[in-house]
Amino acid sequence: MQKKIMTWLFMSILAGVLIWCLFITFQYPYNGISLTLNQQNEWVIEELAGEKENKKLDVKVGDIIKQVDGKLPGENPMIYKWRAVEQVHQVTVLREGHEYEFAVDNKSSSTYDIVPLIEASLCLFMAGLLFLKMRQSSSASVLAAVFLSCAIIYLSRGASVRGDAFGKFLISNFMIVLPIVFYHFLVVFFKEKGNLQLPTRVLKLLYGVVLTGFVIRLLYFYPPMVTAIYNFDISVVLWLFIAGFMLNISILVILFFKVRKVKSYLSSIIKSVLFSLFISFLPVICFSFIPELITSYPTIDAVYTSSFILFFPISFAYLIASNQLYDIGLVLRRFGFACLLALVPSGLFTAIFAFLFQNLADEKQILFVFAGSVAMISFVLYSVEYFTTRLEAFLFPRKFRLRTALKKISKNLGVISSFRELKDIVLVDIVQTLEVMGGAIVFQYEHDTEIIAEGDIDAAEIKHLLQLSALSEHPLYTCIEIHRHEEYTSYLVITRNKANTLLGKEEIQWLHLITSYLEVSLENVHLIRKLTSKMQLLASQLPNEQSAHDIQWFRKVMFELQEEERLRIAADLHDTTMQDLFFLKRRFISLLDKYAMNKEDKEHLNNIVNFVEMINNSLRQSCFELNPFLLKEIGLIETVRSYLDKEAYHTPFVLKFKEERASAIEAKDLTTKKHIFRIIQELLNNAKKHSQASHVTFTMTVADRAFVLTYEDDGVGFKSTEARRMEIGSSGMGVEQMKGRVLHLNGQLQLDSREGEGTRLVVTIPIRETMSV
Structure with a gap:
């Protein structure tokens, strides 16, 4: 509540300051007439500043001011305080012994005022944008303060040159504040983005200088002291502004020399900050402030050179907001x-x-x-x-459709574990995207050929052409080799499109990119298929569980072989495929940094990097499912919870997990926990593929010295006669095999399912007994 009140108070004060400055700026024109006292104690025009359209009075240098608004010039506060003719309606001057009277045109529409107002509006917009959209970033908040300081300087300038004491007070103070807030931004920025600590003690000293100047400039509102301090204070403000800029540059140069030999993003950022600061501050310092300090006349008016100051904050606001x-x-x-x-x-x-x-x-x-x-x-x-x-979807619809399809296919590759899924998920999308008559993925073994086809394509002809080694030269087909393995060689074969023409160059490039992804996925599917075949063979050789106690050791060996195969696949994926993808990504990134390319090539490379990262993430999840290493680190309950939480984002049903005083299961050995985890995996895979449920619930509890795992869904269920041949997931393991795991743990399995009424499965495993081997 207090923070909210302070925010509203600050906004009210800021609004009041802005309204006052705008009122003075538009209420009175800028005359730009500077005066001096001659030996006869007369006020003489010393200088006429500003552009021609700002000179509302037909006066000349050397004219003597006789009256201002019907009064003596010494009685006008603008003259005896600032020695300037501002905020007046009528002026009488003496020129060559003749008096002339001039009326002031109150229209104030000069670009001399419009330019600072445009700059102030831009600053206020950027400050509001940073505050509202990026308030969670500390550096963005300080950068918003930089924009606010610039906005106050630009807005108060109009009131200041018109002789307003409050405007002069604001611009003098914030000219000194600006380089200090810039340094404050650099401190927070490098700490936040590069964990680099710049000197912070100097900030207290600098803000102390600002506070001291603030107190002294309160004398602007005490007329007897104004003349004594104002002209001197102008030079002080300019010198302090230059000193603040030099402080920022000096610290950054020292910092750069410390990290210049380290080739990292930090050294690049420091160089860029230095470059931006030079662009922002050098024009106003070199062409306006230093000439004014030396000759009293700027080479270029600060109204224009100060625009460059916005380069630094705007560039960094853009880079922070766009994550670049x-x-x-x-x-x-x-x-x-x-x-x-x-x-x-x-x-x-x-x-x-x-x-x-x-x-x-x-x-x-x-x-x-x-x-x-x-x-x-x-x-x-x-x-x-x-x-x-x-606008790619409207300008280049064909290219956009290919890129969208590529993202979809690369995402789906992570869930493929069988050749049937390879057809349903990948091949269908390829055929539909390219609008061809048909397509096929071909596996050529030493003595056999297997074809997965989709659409209107002659599988027999493809097989015959492959045996004759004439497929790649055939005019009706586009054939791309996917992977050459010691056991098989795989191909992607695409027919002509529906317009009966061959694929274009862009489609061919797209297919080559697809095949680079398929190579990884096909190897994974092949290994899983081999594992499934072995498991089915071993499972078919086991007798009924009622008479299997004498060969329980064989069941244990079977499960151990299965886990070893899973571990081998996970290790191969991690040590070969995932590492290759990691180095491939680094190579692409190095190409982007090292070589100058056109925009289209850069976009293609960036897309490839993103797709490689997506595939790597999918393979990482597959490795976890093959080797649930978290069982050892955080236990069964938390591993299952984490696994189901992740899967809940991808399941077509509401997935819930309940755990009620089941922590006693954590005392069991790792093998027991792994068996339970595999049962949950298979149940979930079966639910995703066959249940058609809207709600699926897993429950873990401990009752009567036994661990109880309950699976429930409200799906289609199945007939009791189908129970023995029900396929669980994609591993080929039926209910009998799942019962084998339970029996191996000396447990029981109860299955209750009716067609159209869902399924309920209860696994009970003793936790107070020694598991038999």
């Missing part, structure tokens, strides 16, 4: 290249403009046209990739 902070070097190179490309068309356009309007356009207008053209074309070139990606 660690790619800042690439972003700057891209933008710099876009600027170079923009120079030629901008120069041609400006030359044509200058030729056509040579009698109307002056140098400033020509310069503005050139700078505006460069900025606009650079922005378009830089953002064309973003907008092309966003």
Whole structure:
């Protein structure tokens, strides 16, 4: 509540400050008339500042001010406080012995005021955007404070030059605050993004200087002291602003020399921060502040050079918001290249403009046209990739459809564990996406050929052409080799499309990318198939459980062989395929960083990197299912909970897990826990494939010295006559095999299911007895 009150109080004060500054700016025109006292104690015009359209009075340097709004000039607060003619309606001057009276035009529509107002509006927008959208980031919050400081400086400038004491008070204080808040941002930014600690004690000293200046400048509101401190304070403010900039640069240079030999994103960020600070502060310092301190006249008015200050905060706000902070070097190179490309068309356009309007356009207008053209074309070139990606579905529908299908197929590869699924999930999508008549995945063994076909394709003809080694040259088919294994060679065969034409170059490239993903998945499916065949063979050789106690050792060996095979597959996937994918991803990333490529190639490489990462994540989950190592680390209950929580995101039903005082099972050995986990895995796989349920529940409890696992669903169920041949999941293990696991643990299995009324299965395992071997 207190924080909310403080926020509203701050917003109210800020709104009041902005309204006051805007009121002064639009209520009075800017005259730009500076005065000095001559030896006769007369107020003489010393300087006429500002642009021509701001000179509302037809006065000249050397004119003597006789009256201001019907009063003596010494009685006007603007004159005796600031030695300027501002906020007046009528002026009487003495020129060459004659008096002239001028009325002030109260219209204030000069670009001299509009430019700072545009800059202030941009700053307020960026500050609000950072505060509302990225308030969880500390560096973004301080960056919002930088924008607010800039906004107050830009807005208070209009009131300040018009002789408003409050406007001068604001701009003087916040000119000193700005470089300090910049440094504060750098401290928080490097701590947050690079865990790098910059000196923080100096911040207290710097904010102490600001507070001291704040107190001293309260004398702006005490007229007798204003003249004594104002002119001196202007130089102090400018020198402190320059000193703050030098402090930021010095600390960053020292920091850069510390990390320059370490080739990391941190050194790249530091270089980029230095580059951005130079672009932001050097123009206003070199062309406005330093010339004013030395000669009292800026080379270029600070109204224009101060616009560069926004480069630093805006660039970093964009990088933080777009999550491209660690790619800042690439972003700057891209933008710099876009600027170079923009120079030629901008120069041609400006030359044509200058030729056509040579009698109307002056140098400033020509310069503005050139700078505006460069900025606009650079922005378009830089953002064309973003907008092309966003509008790809409308601009390039074919390419968008291929990319979308590729994402879908690569995602589905992680759940494939059988050749039937390979057809239903992958091959169907390929045929539909390419709009071809048919497609097939072919496995050529030493003495046999297996074909998984989809659509209108002649499997017998494909087999015959493969035996003749004439498939790749056949005009009606596109044949791509997927994988060459010591036991088999696999191919992807696609017919002509429905328009009876061959596939285009883009479709061929897409198919090659698909086959690179299929290679990993097919090897996985092949290994699972071999394992399933062995398991089915061993299971078929076991007698009925009622007479199997004498060969219980064989059942144990069978399960151990099964686990060893799973571990082998998981190890192979982790040590070979996943490692290869990891190094492949690094190679692609290094290519992106090392070589200059066109936008299309970069986009393709970025897509490949993303797809490789998706495949790696799917394989990581497959490895866990093959080897549930968490059983040893966190126990059975938490492993099952974690496993079911992850699976709940992908199941077509509501999946629940309940555990009621079942912790006693954790005292059992790892083998027992692994058997229970496998039973849960198989039950869940069966539920996903066959149950058609809307709710599935697993319950663990301990009752009467026994661990009880209950499975319930509200699916289609099955007839009691089907129980013995019910297939569980994709492993080929029937109810008899699952009962074998339970019997191996000296437990019992009860199955209750009726067609259309769901299924309930209860596994009871003693936990107070010694498990037989």
